Amino acid sequence: MKPNDLEYGNLTSSILAPYEKRAASVSAQFLRWFLESIYRLDSQDADDAAVDGQQDKGVDGLYVNDTTETIHLIQVKTKQKKKAKLGDTDLKEFYGTLKQFQDAKWIEKTLEGNAHEDLKRALRRNKISDKIAAGYKVEGVFVTNVALNDDGLDYTQTLDENFVIYDAERLSNEYVSLDPKEGVEGKFEFDVSDTEVVSYDASNNVKSRIFLAKGLQLTNLSGIEDGRLFERNVRLSLGNTKINKSLTESIRNKSEHRNFPLYHNGITILCRSIIRDDEQKLGLEDYVVVNGAQSLTSLFKARNSITDDLRILVKVVEVQGDHALADKITTFSNNQNAIKARDMRSNHNIQQRLKKEFEEISGGQEIYEVKRGEDSKGKEVLENDFAGLILLSMDVGEPWAAHQRYKIMDESHSKIFGRPNVTGAKVYGLWRAFYEVWDAVKNIEDETFANYTLTRFFLAYAVSEIVKSDEVGKRLFESFDKIIENEELDDLMKVIEEIAGTTADDLNAEYEAAQEDGDFDYKAELKSPNWCRTTVARLKAQHKKDVKRKKAKPIAVLLEPFSI
Incomplete structure (x- = not known):
């Protein structure tokens, strides 16, 4: 990430797009992005830390780290103009708020006053008054999507270690780009001329196609051998487990091939787009398997034993680059199987x-x-x-x-x-x-x-x-x-x-x-x-x-x- 990536236009159209449904305002979305991407919080903890509303005493987020005994008060400021910079005014105002929060009596007055209910709930839920009295440190965290101007930079020289500023440069330096690889880049066509394809279009024009695919066709998918096909799968092939051995044996038993769909839950494939959809071919572009790594690996290893009778139920979903939808499909399709909690966190x-x-x-x-x-x-x-x-x-x-x-x-x-x-x-x-x-x-x-x-x-x-x-x-x-x-x-x-x-x-x-x-x-x-x-x-x-x-x-x- 570069500081320019945080300019308002790119921030709202790209970086914050996954947060639009979780928060109404840009500042609230930016706060959640900061808490997850820089503070490394889970999404639930990020939502819990957010204080959304007026009369919040200048506090947009409140997070308590009990391990370090630190109360983090967070304020977010976004600037819309290109090349805009932040001066010292907002910093000074927030510093004043920070000083007040170090007084347990002031916290009690805030709880009795007209502060926003979200702030009051956060103060009560986190027992802030008790923790300040117990000696917890209060740290102010100011977050902005722009750089500081000379006045802002000069003011930072007067601050102590309990006031931390994340401007565009620091955010870009500390952001860890995951650059996720999500399967195979390329095209693949299924021959569907001898099978019925069920078409189901869900909300938001999400296309899905369900059909019985030939097992031999599935082994021709790219990325099985090197694992690229399963980048979004919550676990990879586990080797010669009891289940995998049994699966391989059933593949090699040709008399069981016609019954294979009765034994198998099916495979789920996500693709960026369905590029051909007719009675002969179903074409996909940029695809990944989110459920079925074990099965496809077993099929690939026993491919010399596969006959035309061996078919597997396949569900193809066109997600059009919607990461949130892809995450949801991955989660729900794997919740139906014997998947451990560790597996479900693997793509987190x-x-x-x-x-x-x-x-x-x-x-x-x-x-x-x-x-x-x-x-x-x-x-x-x-x-x-x-x-x-x-x-x-x-x-x-x-x-x-x-x-x-x-x-x-x-x-x-x-x-x-x-x-x-x-x-x-x-x-x-x-x-x-x-x-x-x-x-x-x-x-x-x-x-x-x-x-x-x-x-x-x-x-x-x-x-x-x-x-x-x-x-x-x-x-x-x-x-x-x-x-x-x-x-x-x-x-x-x-x-x-x-x-x-x-x-x-x-x-x-x-x-x-x-x-x-x-x-x-x-x-x-x-x-x-x-x-x-x-x-x-x-x-x-x-x-x-x-x-x-x-x-x-x-x-x-x-x-x-x-x-x-």
Whole structure:
């Protein structure tokens, strides 16, 4: 993205087009785009953060990051004229609002006054008064689609770190273009001369055609072998699973070919346009399969066994480049099958953005896997739901839930991944750190306790909390991009290794004491928030004692060499 891409005409006609149904005004649409594309929130969280209406005290969005204990107040200003710039007037007015919001008493007055109900609801829902009283930081975020003029630039020099400005240049620099590949670019024709085609035109002139396609024809679709055909599919071929083996066997059993449509749910193909539609041919241009990767891959592998009797129900939908419609069809067509929550998140912008950032950082040597069945080509793989477990333990601070892996890409997805500070750099850095912690598990003397899965996540949590007990350590968790850019990650891992080793030693003492007390069930306690928190509190206290006794270095000293 370039700053000019955010000029009002292009902004409204292109960038904000997917948001038109979610918000009436351009500023409200721009806010949601910002929250999803720059702040990396889930669409539901972006909608919840929006404050739409008059009398909103200059606040268009309100988002609370409980992990960093920060309240983000967001104001959006769009300019319509080309080459327009923003001065200091709007910035000064918003800065005044920001100062007022730091007073819990002012919040209470606002709730009692004539402020817009959306703002009041947001303040109550997020318990803003209580969180300000508890010491949460208030950060002002000003978002505009233009550059600042000289007055605006001069004013920024007077602001502190709690007032952040996203102008056109910063937005374009921080935007991660996903440049989604959506299947095969090209044309394909089905021979429909010997089958009936059902035509169904839905609302908004969306064309669909349903027919029984010859299995052999389907194997001629481009992109089966290299996976391009399935770019929008929520999962790729899973290899020789029990179901795929059974499917392949039925393909090779020629006596079953006429019954194949009875056993098979069918294949859904989206195309940009239907270019031929007559009794002989159905022609498609730019197409992708959104449901049926397993079946087509099995057909392709057993293509020498396919007879003319083998047919599969095919539904073709012309989406004309409508991404929102394509997303909806993909979701609903896959909800009818045995698809995991992880599969349904595979095309989510949050996951695709993390994949791109992660693999750019690794130079393509390690893979961030978002789809089951991706070809890793022998490279080291981090599965995105396992990355979620690492974030849950080390960043969110809830290791007691790490046994519920099924929730990571489902109900916990937004809490874990949908936050502004979850970047590819953080995922990569914490992944490396987690394996340093995992290696330190060997210091734990009781082997059954050491090899229990939750123990490694608890130890990772303990190490991260010890690091975060220092202000410099807290900043580390927001600095992985700088550390990686300056090639300091390997040296940082040596520091993590040192902290993890001493923490594992201290955990031995905690485990022994608990055993002496009798009736200690570590399998239950590692799933207890109370036990995890109180034990980590004691480990942190022990670390402080070690620092005072010169047995350990302060976290700030250990982290001094790094770009934090």
